[in-house]
Amino acid sequence: MRYEFYYWPNIQGRGEFVRLALEAARAEYIDVARGDEAKGQGVPALLAIMNGDGIEQPPYAPPFLKAGKRIVAQTSNILLYLGPRLDLAPASGKARQFVHQLQLTMMDLVKDVHDTHHPISSTLYYEEQKDAARLAAAKFIEVRLPKYLGYFEKVLQRNPASGKWLVGTSCTYADLSLFQIVEGLRYAFPNAMAREEANYPRIASLAAKVRTRKSIAAYLASPRRIAFNEMGVFRRYSELDS
């Protein structure tokens, strides 16, 4: 199966969680919106599915995945679909459901991070909501960040199978996502993370393990990995990193 992956071409954003799963499994896929318009790819191909009259089950927003005729949207839902197919989900239904639950909690964290720089509306520029952003980021760093990281550290600690991966004995897409969150938080909040991180040794160790996984290391070193930037979810604005 050659997957068609659709997401905005200049950012990691929510799409990166799907890219990481595809890359970890060395799946065959096209990152369509980053492709050549002359070949029917690029952003117009993404918009054609978003706005096309003929799409019976349209996505609300990118990212979405085309697998044959099937279109799957919502990051966590895409990963729920891909997990077993890419050997990135546990075998049992109960464990699979917990992996999905963790992914959903991570997407809540991602939304909270987004809202540190866009607390009032994503339709306004950052500069138009800078004062609110400063307050939102301070509260995020003070309250939410330790709550989320403490939670994932606890999940790792309580995993009776290993304590190295979030669920069971091998790497799932939730582990890849937690790696991405650590990378993103380090990029966006270097001061806060330098101060906080030592409290979460299991998370740091998991992130290091994912980073050095062969397929992931190759991906991170390739031009396919978009660098963090100030258009994505994780943005480095020094005034928000208290």
Place this chain on the structure above:
Amino acid sequence: MRYEFYYWPNIQGRGEFVRLALEAARAEYIDVARGDEAKGQGVPALLAIMNGDGIEQPPYAPPFLKAGKRIVAQTSNILLYLGPRLDLAPASGKARQFVHQLQLTMMDLVKDVHDTHHPISSTLYYEEQKDAARLAAAKFIEVRLPKYLGYFEKVLQRNPASGKWLVGTSCTYADLSLFQIVEGLRYAFPNAMAREEANYPRIASLAAKVRTRKSIAAYLASPRRIAFNEMGVFRRYSELDS
């Protein structure tokens, strides 16, 4: 199976989407945190699971559901689990996945609604972020509300099976959730909804069908249905209803 449902006892909040599914199916369940502390229920029972050392796969936050020994958290994940068991999900995997995708999009809407009154932080009082809230609510009503409702109207319109339910020919938990969202929006933004609603006739008709469903009508008339209030997600603050 008698389910144990756990959520804050004084609000509809995200838990209401689960309550509606349980009620629509006339499932046997206990709303634990609303029960009697003397009988081992009430909020302490909820906190015992949240904070208990012995929980191998702890939830990050309510709502969560206990089904036998299994604990399932995250609203959409609970509904994914309950859907087939309560006959509120389609038979095919593809359709089931789309129902889940719609639910996830609705939960994004719910978070956006929450952020209209708590744009900066849920750890601050509404009164401490009232100016930001006014701007956030205006932008939500102007941009997001029509985008979300337009999307769900389109999904209804494109459902080849009926156009009456979101997916397939019968009521799923996503339809119950869309009903709840309509009720919530009408409560929180009566002016905006009075102005906007006529644009989404299929949504209004779906909401009316759910409301008059026997089990749902009985639930809504019962003391089990908590009234909308200013502690929940959908709050009526006239200054936010432009």
